[in-house]
Amino acid sequence: MHTSLACGNWMPIGCLNHHTQLFVGDMVTVTFYDTQGELVDLSFKYEIITEEQGGPHNWPRFVAEYINTHIPLVAAGRMTEQGLVVAYRSNQIYTLEGCGITRAELTFKCIAKCDDCQAVKPAYDYIYPEKCSAYNAGVKVLQPKTGLIYKCKPWPFSQFCNVKEENNPLYEPGVGESWHLAWQQISP
Known part of the structure; x- marks a missing residue:
């Protein structure tokens, strides 16, 4: 450490x-x-x-x-x-x-047979709130506060995805009071 x-x-x-x-x-x-x-x-x-x-x-x-x-x-x-x-x-x-x-x-x-392994691309596009003004439908973000990945829902809900957390914490993925309106959790 x-x-x-x-x-x-x-x-x-x-x-x-x-x-x-x-x-x-x-x-x-x-x-x-x-x-x-x-x-x-x-x-x-x-x-x-x-x-x-x-x-x-x-x-x-x-x-x-x-x-x-x-x-x-x-x-x-x-x-x-x-x-x-x-x-x-x-x-x-x-x-x-x-x-x-x-x-x-x-x-x-993965050189062994491994159905779970996925190589090359990370499972998310951004680490929240990195470039939050660019979020739109389908964008995947890693929320460091939960360690989970969230996907921005399609329009009309996607308008809530690109709201910066300090301006409106209601839609912060995984932790905001109304995050379910804008985001879908995609990792367990």
Whole structure:
């Protein structure tokens, strides 16, 4: 765990909240980006080398521990009253506000037979509230507060998707009082 967690504001940039069973030889790639594109020096591949590592409750914890040990300005885990704790499943990826890192994406390369694995593209278009004025019908967002993905409903409900959270928190996906009017939860 980073000792510098108290030395700045940490903002969520991605999520290790996947319920995918991985197998020996499969690979999880974590790619970090800034506004200019991919940060090659920070991005990494994590190969599953044991059956235990590939469990849907285990590999998110192992990847979070790897991030906390090897990637500067980035931390992974769950924010609790005691601070950042690496958990089984559902770990968020955070970065120090102002460091320039804007998002983290996970992709999977499955060499074993794996019906659950989907590679190349993340399951969401944006991390909420990133570029919220561009949201329209069909846009998928990762809500860092819940770790879940939400899809903007079709018109006329889509007009409520692109309302910035501080202006109208009623429609904030997953947490606003009326979020169901604008969003559909698509991840468990």
